[in-house]
Amino acid sequence: MKKIDIKGTIILDDYKEIYDFYGIENTSVSDVVDALPDDGSDVEVIINSPGGMVDAGSEIYSQLKSYEGKVTAKVFALAASAASIIAVGADETLIAPTAQIMIHNVSNMAEGDYRVMQKNAGVLENYNKAIASAYVIKTGKSEEEILDLMNEETYFTAKQAVEEGFADGILFDEEAPKVASVGGALIPQAVIDKTRRIIKEREVKSAITDEQLQYIIDEVTNNLKQKEKQKEPEKPEQNGIQRFFLNL
Numbered sequence: 001m002k003k004i005d006i007k008g009t010i011i012l013d014d015y016k017e018i019y020d021f022y023g024i025e026n027t028s029v030s031d032v033v034d035a036l037p038d039d040g041s042d043v044e045v046i047i048n049s050p051g052g053m054v055d056a057g058s059e060i061y062s063q064l065k066s067y068e069g070k071v072t073a074k075v076f077a078l079a080a081s082a083a084s085i086i087a088v089g090a091d092e093t094l095i096a097p098t099a100q101i102m103i104h105n106v107s108n109m110a111e112g113d114y115r116v117m118q119k120n121a122g123v124l125e126n127y128n129k130a131i132a133s134a135y136v137i138k139t140g141k142s143e144e145e146i147l148d149l150m151n152e153e154t155y156f157t158a159k160q161a162v163e164e165g166f167a168d169g170i171l172f173d174e175e176a177p178k179v180a181s182v183g184g185a186l187i188p189q190a191v192i193d194k195t196r197r198i199i200k201e202r203e204v205k206s207a208i209t210d211e212q213l214q215y216i217i218d219e220v221t222n223n224l225k226q227k228e229k230q231k232e233p234e235k236p237e238q239n240g241i242q243r244f245f246l247n248l
Contacts, residue, residue: 002043004035010052010060010082023200026052029059040068045090047073051081054106054127058082061089061134074171075099075161085131088138088166095158095167103146103166104153106131139165 008025019026027049036043045064051057064071064086073079073090080102087093087101095101106127110120132146139146141164161167 002037004045006047010056012053012056029056032060033063042070045073047075047079047087048077049083051083057085061085064089085134088134093167094169094171095161096171097158101156101161101166103150105150
């Protein structure tokens with residue numbers, strides 16, 4: 001059976017190059033769609049993600065729902081935010097005993113006067129209802145119940161996820177991922193982040209010369225300046241958000 005990993009931040013395709021460049025774990029829409037078998041055979045979707053972009057999560061959800069074969073989602077650690085939308089898009093959703101599912105409201109960043117903010121609030125409310133419909137279909141709960149849970153930013157343990165209808169069953173203990181015991185000698189996150197930066201810097205320096213690097217920096221700087229000059233002020237009623245994100 002084909003296995004498809006959904007890990008890291010959920011993103012749209014046109015963001016993937018940037019995430020990959022900085023070594024940030026991610027899953028784009030095409031990563032999932034291109035991995036689906038052409039013959040409609042059954043697939044397993046392995047999820048460990050804090051979420052990401054609403055539009056990306058919604059598209060992956062729709063692709064899984066429309067796929068001909070059976071889709072089994074297995075939440076190994078976390079299916080939060082946009083990743084929870086993907087999890088409920090499977091025909092069967094299973095969760096490890098150590099894992100969690102989290103749902104919450106859509107959020108974004110807006111700039112403008114009170115009219116823009118009022119309009120943005122309405123846009124966010126509509127996005128919440130759109131996302132809630134996926135949870136309603138999976139759980140059988142009412143839209144009002146789901147929206148209340150989203151308002152509270154609700155985390156479900158494996159047992160709670162099954163009881164509330166977000167998952168269909170709990171994986172056997174031997175199928176659960178290995179996790180570090182509490183109090184174990186883990187490397188501090190700050191050390192991990194710094195090490196990644198050093199490795200990335202070395203990779204970049206070894207791949208290009210100083211002259212090439214300076215040329216890239218100059219080109220990016222000039223392009224940004226040109227775009228800034230060409231940018232025209234938007235009218236308040238036109239000032240909106242084109243990319244919507246779920247909080248991570």
